[in-house]
Amino acid sequence: MTTPIIQLDKLTKKYEEQLAVNNLSLSIHKGEIFGLLGPNGAGKTTTILMMLGLSEPTSGNITVCGINPTRNPIAVKKKVGYLPDDVGFYQHMTGLENLLYTAQLNGIPLDEAKKRAHHLLQKVDLLDAADKKTGKYSRGMRQRLGLADVLMKKPEVIILDEPTLGIDPEGVRDFLKLIRELNEEEQMTVLLSSHHLHQVQQICDRVGIFVKGELLAAGDMESLAKQLFVEDTFVIEIKAQPIHKEFIERLQTIPNVNKVETVPSGIEIYCKEDVSAAISRAIIESGASLYQLQKKNFGLDEIYHRYFEGGNPDGIGLTKK
Amino acid sequence: MELASLKNKWSLLMNKEHTEKHRNNNTFWVIVQKEFSDYISSWRIIILLAIILLTCVGSLYTAVTTIQDAIDANESAEEIGRSSYLFLQLFTTSDGTLPSFITFVGFLGPLLGIALGFDAINSERNKGTLSRLMAQPIPRDYVINGKFVAALLLSSLLFFTLGLLVMSMGMLILGIPPTLEEFFRIVFFLISCIVYIAFWLNLSILFSVIFRQAATSALSSIAVWLFFSVFYTMIINLIAKPLLNNDSITTVEQAVGRQEFVLNLLRLSPNYLFSEATTTLLSPTVRSLGPLTMEQTVGAVASPLPLSQSLLLIWPQLTGMIAATMICFVIAYILFMRQEIRAN
Numbered sequence: 001m002t003t004p005i006i007q008l009d010k011l012t013k014k015y016e017e018q019l020a021v022n023n024l025s026l027s028i029h030k031g032e033i034f035g036l037l038g039p040n041g042a043g044k045t046t047t048i049l050m051m052l053g054l055s056e057p058t059s060g061n062i063t064v065c066g067i068n069p070t071r072n073p074i075a076v077k078k079k080v081g082y083l084p085d086d087v088g089f090y091q092h093m094t095g096l097e098n099l100l101y102t103a104q105l106n107g108i109p110l111d112e113a114k115k116r117a118h119h120l121l122q123k124v125d126l127l128d129a130a131d132k133k134t135g136k137y138s139r140g141m142r143q144r145l146g147l148a149d150v151l152m153k154k155p156e157v158i159i160l161d162e163p164t165l166g167i168d169p170e171g172v173r174d175f176l177k178l179i180r181e182l183n184e185e186e187q188m189t190v191l192l193s194s195h196h197l198h199q200v201q202q203i204c205d206r207v208g209i210f211v212k213g214e215l216l217a218a219g220d221m222e223s224l225a226k227q228l229f230v231e232d233t234f235v236i237e238i239k240a241q242p243i244h245k246e247f248i249e250r251l252q253t254i255p256n257v258n259k260v261e262t263v264p265s266g267i268e269i270y271c272k273e274d275v276s277a278a279i280s281r282a283i284i285e286s287g288a289s290l291y292q293l294q295k296k297n298f299g300l301d302e303i304y305h306r307y308f309e310g311g312n313p314d315g316i317g318l319t320k321k
Numbered sequence: 322m323e324l325a326s327l328k329n330k331w332s333l334l335m336n337k338e339h340t341e342k343h344r345n346n347n348t349f350w351v352i353v354q355k356e357f358s359d360y361i362s363s364w365r366i367i368i369l370l371a372i373i374l375l376t377c378v379g380s381l382y383t384a385v386t387t388i389q390d391a392i393d394a395n396e397s398a399e400e401i402g403r404s405s406y407l408f409l410q411l412f413t414t415s416d417g418t419l420p421s422f423i424t425f426v427g428f429l430g431p432l433l434g435i436a437l438g439f440d441a442i443n444s445e446r447n448k449g450t451l452s453r454l455m456a457q458p459i460p461r462d463y464v465i466n467g468k469f470v471a472a473l474l475l476s477s478l479l480f481f482t483l484g485l486l487v488m489s490m491g492m493l494i495l496g497i498p499p500t501l502e503e504f505f506r507i508v509f510f511l512i513s514c515i516v517y518i519a520f521w522l523n524l525s526i527l528f529s530v531i532f533r534q535a536a537t538s539a540l541s542s543i544a545v546w547l548f549f550s551v552f553y554t555m556i557i558n559l560i561a562k563p564l565l566n567n568d569s570i571t572t573v574e575q576a577v578g579r580q581e582f583v584l585n586l587l588r589l590s591p592n593y594l595f596s597e598a599t600t601t602l603l604s605p606t607v608r609s610l611g612p613l614t615m616e617q618t619v620g621a622v623a624s625p626l627p628l629s630q631s632l633l634l635i636w637p638q639l640t641g642m643i644a645a646t647m648i649c650f651v652i653a654y655i656l657f658m659r660q661e662i663r664a665n
Contacts, residue, residue, distance in 0.1 A: 054455055054662045074458045082456035088449025092362065104351040105457040149453065 003066075005030045005157060005189050006051065011060035013046050013213075020046045022213040024060070028191060028206075033183050035204030036193040043213040044193040045085070048159050051191075052082055065156055078106070081150035085162035087142060091135030095126060095145050098134055099152055106153040113152070120148040124178065140171040147178065157189040158182075164199050176203045236276055239266040239292035240283050247286050254278045266292070348459050352467030353474070360437065360475050369436050370479065373429050380415060380422045381487050385494050387416045392495070406625065408499040409506060409603045411491045422487065423599050426480075426514055427592065431550075433479075434521030435542040437472040440535035441465070441526045442657060447535070455662045465657050469526060469650065476518045484511040502628050509632065510602045516642045517595045521546065523649035530656045549590045557586050580612045588638075591645055598638040601631050610634060 004027035013021040021043045028034045036044050049055035051064055053073025062069055069076040089098045096117055103113030121127045124144040129137065137145065143163060150158050160179070164172045180203055182188050194200050200207055201221065208218040217224055240247075243262070251260050251269060255278075259270040269279060276293055283290045360366050388410060415421040420428075442465065445451040454464060484507055492498055499507070524545060528538035561583040563569070570576045587593045601607045605625035626634070 049662065052456060054452075074460065077456060077458040080456075082452075084449060084452040084456070086449050087453055089453075090359075090450060091448065092359070101351070101355060102453075102457060105348050105454075105459055107348060107458075146453075150456075153457075 004028055005065055006191065007061075007063040008047070008051075009061040009063075011047070011050065011062060012058045013043070013050060013055065014058045019213050021050070021057075024213070024215050026208060026215060026218065028189065030189055031183070031187045032205045033179070033190040033192065033203055035200035035207040036191065036210055037195065037197060037200050037207050038193075038210035039195050042210045044210055045161055047210075048082070048161055048191070048193060051159065052077060052080060078153065079156045081153060081155035081158040083143075083146045083150045083158070083160045083163055085165055087146035087149075089134035089137070089142065089145065089149075092133060094131050095121065095134055095137070095141075096130040098145065099149055102149050102152045108152070116152060117148070120151050123151075124148045125174075140167045140175075143167055143171075143175065144178075147175070151182070155188070157191065159191045159193075161193050162195070163192060164194065164196055172199060179203060234271050234274055235296040236269045236271065236274075236279060237263075237266055237292075237294045237296055238269065238279065238283070238290065240288045240290045242288055243267065247283075247288060250282055250286055251279065254282060268296075349463050349467060352459070352463055353471045356468050356471035357474060360471060365436055366475075369429075369433055373425075373433065373479070373483070376419075376425045376429065377422060377483055377487065379419050380425050381411065381490055383416045383419045384411045384414045384421065385491065387414050388495060406503060406605055407495070407497060408488075408491060408503045409605070411487060411495075412507070412510070413600075413603050423603060427517075427595060427599070428550075430514055430518045431521040431546045431592075433476060434472075434518040435525045435539065435546065437475065438468075438522045438525035439529055439539040439542050441468045441472075442529045443533055443535050443538060444529075446533065452662050461658060462654065465526070465530075465654055469523070472522050473515070473519055476522070477515050480511050480514050480518075484508075505628055506602050506605070506631070509628075510599055513595065513598045513602065513635075513639060513642070516639065516646060517591065520591050520642055520646040520649065523646050523653060527649050527653040527656075530653045530660065549592045553590045553592075554587070557583065560586065577612050584611060588641070591642060594638045594642050598635040598642070601635045605631060607631075607634075610638075 006026070006028040008024050008026040011021055011024040011026075012019070024047065036047070038044050046055060050057050051062055051069055053069035053071075053076055056070055064076050065079045067075050067079075089095070090101070093101070099117040099120070100110070100113050103117065104110070108116070118127075118130075121130050124147055126141060126144055126148065129141060134142065134145065147160075147163070150160075163179075164175060167175060176199060179190055179192070183190050192200070192204065206218065206220050207224060209216045209224070243266075248260050248262070248267070251257065251267070254271075254275055256272040256275055257269055258272065261268045261270070269275075274295070276295065280290060280293055388407060392407075412422040415424075442451070445454065445464070451464075455461065488499060488504075488507060521542070525538065525542040528541050529535070532538040532541065564579050564583060565576075570579065588597075597610050601610065605627075608626060
């Protein structure tokens with residue numbers, strides 16, 4: 001594979017006592033969409049700021065487009081577009097004026113900037129609102145204008161920090177589609193941070209899971225699931241009546257079953273192999289009636305749940321081998 | 322042949338460097354231009370400018386009527402005009418109903434400076450535009466420098482316009498042209514006004530870097546301004562009273578020394594420096610800013626000071642004001658450069 005377009009090497013950032021980013025090594029290749037997934041305060045934004053040279057790492061090395069952003073931030077910022085979370089615009093200026101200002105700051109001549117702004121506004125479906133003051137824009141419109149703003153300088157890489165935060169589902173879908181299009185049409189590398197796993201799952205080629213400043217796992221969906229769920233490859237959810245203790249004990253004796261958990265919707269069985277036949281037999285034999293038996297697939301939801309909702313990152317040790 | 326191609330390459334390189342530099346320079350002026358147009362289209366500044374304009378017209382009117390009365394009462398008006406720097410009095414006299422131009426400027430100038438600067442950085446931060454701006458290929462200091470330059474430009478423009486307006490109105494109404502010396506005195510007066518405003522501007526920019534809320538930074542700037550314009554003199558008077566008490570002073574040297582000590586305390590306030598500088602510039606009859614003993618005045622020619630001497634007299638005041646301005650700016654600059662750029 002070619003040399004990565006973003007390369008982080010043992011990156012560490014300390015704020016006084018707190019470790020915001022800890023020994024992070026990561027490489028992102030040209031043309032891919034990489035998702036940085038993690039809960040709030042995991043150090044995603046800090047990492048992004050360091051990639052742009054807006055924050056200095058305590059130790060470690062960064063290379064973006066072959067340039068060190070800590071040493072030469074301006075050169076990096078010419079090639080990288082950054083959409084901050086909760087992007088803001090000058091409210092007394094129209095959407096078009098805001099874009100033109102960005103273009104001017106990038107040294108783009110005015111007539112070219114006008115053409116480009118027009119094209120981009122059309123792309124993000126804001127042409128009707130181009131002459132409206134941005135103070136009157138809705139959150140979704142602001143976010144789309146933000147994307148147009150980022151694209152004004154024709155970047156090689158775009159970094160989006162929580163781009164879908166606070167947009168309605170329809171808007172999110174359009175936004176993600178737009179990013180996908182950009183990636184496919186212009187071979188743009190996209191780095192996207194989010195705590196919305198479904199969105200990340202929909203769009204990203206590769207995902208890195210980031211908790212408390214550490215990268216726990218990285219890879220595509222399948223390999224992530226493998227990395228994280230070595231033991232419990234299958235989860236089977238059943239609904240049956242009546243459920244009592246002996247019944248659960250009996251389920252536990254089935255070979256290859258690791259764990260049986262009672263959840264509000266029924267029972268979840270974690271097992272190494274697909275043992276749904278054995279389970280249904282056990283249910284019938286114990287005299288209960290089976291209403292539903294469902295194999296759950298491993299979405300990021302499961303991954304996410306295991307990592308974050310547990311609130312105990314030490315517990316990860318048991319699935320990671 | 323080779324030499325030619327080398328030369329060609331060299332010139333190409335130089336050209337590239339030149340355009341690069343040119344481009345960078347351009348982006349700075351883009352920021353200045355944008356900030357400037359922001360200022361003149363914001364209601365806050367428009368209202369303040371209107372107030373300044375109105376008060377100046379008012380003070381000009383009272384000054385003109387007072388001077389005209391004085392001229393009418395006297396036979397040789399022309400002579401009075403020449404000898405008593407009548408033109409400068411446009412800025413300093415009043416009939417008591419409205420304060421003079423110089424008082425108004427001393428009062429409203431700081432307010433203008435504060436209004437221009439108090440939300441320079443923190444509003445960008447709060448609206449989320451700062452991180453977007455920082456993601457553009459511009460040096461970080463362009464933002465703070467651009468804002469400062471734009472605000473300074475605006476206040477310079479305003480004060481020169483006002484000064485020239487007052488001059489032309491005076492000429493029209495009084496019918497007396499200013500002498501060259503008077504003209505330069507007015508120019509220097511306007512420059513010291515701008516320096517004074519720049520001080521308050523930088524102070525409020527400093528607060529806008531420190532405080533995340535625009536309201537906090539506005540209130541703290543105004544608090545500092547109030548302290549210096551009202552309370553500081555009160556406090557110094559409290560200190561001065563026992564110090565300058567007649568009973569405790571035994572020698573002349575002691576009296577002069579103490580007087581000077583009190584004066585130097587007062588000079589810690591930018592307001593006092595400004596008032597000293599402007600009164601000296603606009604009233605050539607002011608011969609000294611410190612206490613003078615009888616011995617010193619004996620033999621002095623009782624005539625107004627020439628401009629060069631007046632300037633010499635206020636040189637420390639002017640440099641003091643410029644230094645205070647620079648200090649505020651440098652602190653704001655350093656803090657801003659070190660600050661974390663976060664969306665919130």
